[in-house]
Amino acid sequence: MIETIEHTIGKHALFDAASPALLMVSGGSDSTALAYIMADLHARGLVGPLACLHVNHKLRGRDAEDDQVFVAALAEALDIPFFCCEVDVALLARETGGNVEAIGRQERYIAAREALESLCMHAAVPIAEGRIITAHTQDDRVENFYMRSIKGTGPGGFRSMLYRNGPVVRPLLDVSRAGLRCYLEERAARGEVVVRDEQGSLWREDATNAHTDRFRSYVRHEIVPAAKAQNPQLLDTLCRTMNLIADEDDFMESLAEEALANNAEQAEGYTLLLPSFGMLALPLKRRAIRSVLESLIGSEGRIESAAIEAVLRAFDEDGSPQSGYVVNIQGDLAVSANKQGVLKENPWINSRSFPSTSSWHRIRHAESSCFKMQVCSSVCSRPLNRSMKRSMPIYSRSPKRP
Numbered sequence: 001m002i003e004t005i006e007h008t009i010g011k012h013a014l015f016d017a018a019s020p021a022l023l024m025v026s027g028g029s030d031s032t033a034l035a036y037i038m039a040d041l042h043a044r045g046l047v048g049p050l051a052c053l054h055v056n057h058k059l060r061g062r063d064a065e066d067d068q069v070f071v072a073a074l075a076e077a078l079d080i081p082f083f084c085c086e087v088d089v090a091l092l093a094r095e096t097g098g099n100v101e102a103i104g105r106q107e108r109y110i111a112a113r114e115a116l117e118s119l120c121m122h123a124a125v126p127i128a129e130g131r132i133i134t135a136h137t138q139d140d141r142v143e144n145f146y147m148r149s150i151k152g153t154g155p156g157g158f159r160s161m162l163y164r165n166g167p168v169v170r171p172l173l174d175v176s177r178a179g180l181r182c183y184l185e186e187r188a189a190r191g192e193v194v195v196r197d198e199q200g201s202l203w204r205e206d207a208t209n210a211h212t213d214r215f216r217s218y219v220r221h222e223i224v225p226a227a228k229a230q231n232p233q234l235l236d237t238l239c240r241t242m243n244l245i246a247d248e249d250d251f252m253e254s255l256a257e258e259a260l261a262n263n264a265e266q267a268e269g270y271t272l273l274l275p276s277f278g279m280l281a282l283p284l285k286r287r288a289i290r291s292v293l294e295s296l297i298g299s300e301g302r303i304e305s306a307a308i309e310a311v312l313r314a315f316d317e318d319g320s321p322q323s324g325y326v327v328n329i330q331g332d333l334a335v336s337a338n339k340q341g342v343l344k345e346n347p348w349i350n351s352r353s354f355p356s357t358s359s360w361h362r363i364r365h366a367e368s369s370c371f372k373m374q375v376c377s378s379v380c381s382r383p384l385n386r387s388m389k390r391s392m393p394i395y396s397r398s399p400k401r402p
Contacts, residue, residue: 001175001180001182002037002040004174005037005175006041006046007174008171008172009046009171012164012169014131014163014164014170014171015047015048016048017047017048018048018129019047019048019131020048020050020119020120020123020129020130020131021042021047021130021132021133022050022052022053022112022115022116022119022130022132022133023050023052023053023080023133024053024133025074025075026055026067026204027054027067027068027070027071027203027204028204028205029181029184029202029203030135030172030180031135032202032203032204033135033172033183033203034133034134034171034172035075035080036078036184036193036194038050038133039078039080049123050081051115051119052074052075052082052083053083053111054082054083055085056068056087057087057088057089057107058086058089059089059090059100059104059208060207063206063207066198066204067204067206068084070195074195077193077194083111083115085111085115087104087107087111089104101214101216109132109168112132113167116130116131116132128167131167131169132167133170134169134170135170136161137173137176137177137180138175138176138177138235138236139177139220139224139235140161141173141239141242142235142238142239143219143220144161145158146223146224147215147219154305155245155249156245156252156253158245159242159246159249160242181203184202184203185202188202252284252287253287255284256284256288256291259284259285260292263277263280263288264277264288266295269345270296270343270345271292271295271296271343271344271345272340272343273292273321273341273342273343273344274340274341275319275320275321275339275341277315277341277342278318278320278342279319286308289308289311289312290308292344293307293333293344296333296344296345297330303330304329304330307330310329310335311329311335311344314327314336314337315337321337321338321339321340321341323337323338323339324337325337325342
């Protein structure tokens with residue numbers, strides 16, 4: 001299994017011997033195995049300095065606190081600096097009307113970027129060289145595939161997960177959850193360093209993962225086992241299929257980038273699609289428009305299919321721009337058309353009413369009820385902890401736009 005992981009790292013150039021790496025560790029079997037594996041790679045000189053981030057979503061009471069204690073002990077056993085982050089996800093969901101799972105994911109990556117920035121600062125390397133390492137496996141990828149199949153997605157969505165997405169890398173995507181659990185048990189049997197919880201388990205179990213009223217859990221416990229009964233090699237089979245989809249998706253993305261370079265003018269806050277853009281093939285236009293929207297609202301924003309179609313309607317059937325066409329999409333983006341082309345802009349950037357399209361900003365306030373982040377100095381006395389602690393801001397949502 002370790003050979004498979006090292007092959008994945010090399011094939012996709014996920015990181016190198018100098019890359020600072022922030023490990024996202026929940027305490028479950030997958031991320032616990034990730035911590036041991038990355039610590040071993042670091043000891044062999046195959047990855048740069050490590051740090052560990054645990055996010056407590058405040059959703060499971062004492063169990064969540066015990067998860068945090070377990071991960072802190074794991075980081076201490078491996079001599080890895082430890083970030084501890086607490087986020088009241090339920091409160092944020094009530095305040096915003098958002099989805100708990102989606103908000104939790106967004107908060108984790110916000111915390112991860114802050115922690116990575118501190119890690120890179122201490123290592124004296126540009127943040128672009130740092131990596132956020134997640135423990136997603138073949139199982140997660142297959143679950144995503146079925147979830148997107150049921151709820152609907154574009155062609156690129158069926159690749160399910162990227163091996164690398166900006167600073168986020170997933171070195172375990174070619175191994176299974178069962179394989180990682182075997183690795184943990186074998187590690188313990190060999191007498192190597194392991195951490196156990198109060199019940200003697202090598203990892204923490206989240207009881208809510210068994211609740212099939214949650215969509216992912218339903219897919220995990222009902223759909224995937226039924227599919228495996230028809231094909232015991234389901235994980236390998238579907239992952240090969242998704243890799244084929246990914247290859248073609250990457251090719252189409254390169255064509256879309258070329259199309260924008262030749263048929264659009266772009267600057268901060270706006271994109272002008274030239275009349276020649278309307279003559280491109282429809283699938284290419286859809287991809288190019290999605291790329292433009294991502295650049296305007298940020299990669300974390302969810303692109304609505306209705307927004308893409310609204311931009312397409314700015315062109316007549318013969319491909320020419322519809323003069324006088326005006327529409328707002330994605331809440332804040334303005335689309336207008338005349339003979340010169342179709343303009344898409346973010347008025348919050350162009351009017352300079354807001355410094356960025358992000359809905360988050362730093363505030364120096366220590367009483368936020370939504371988000372708290374700290375470095376646990378009890379884990380490690382390295383200078384790294386002190387430099388990290390100084391750079392741990394508290395986060396809160398920015399005021400809503402008028």
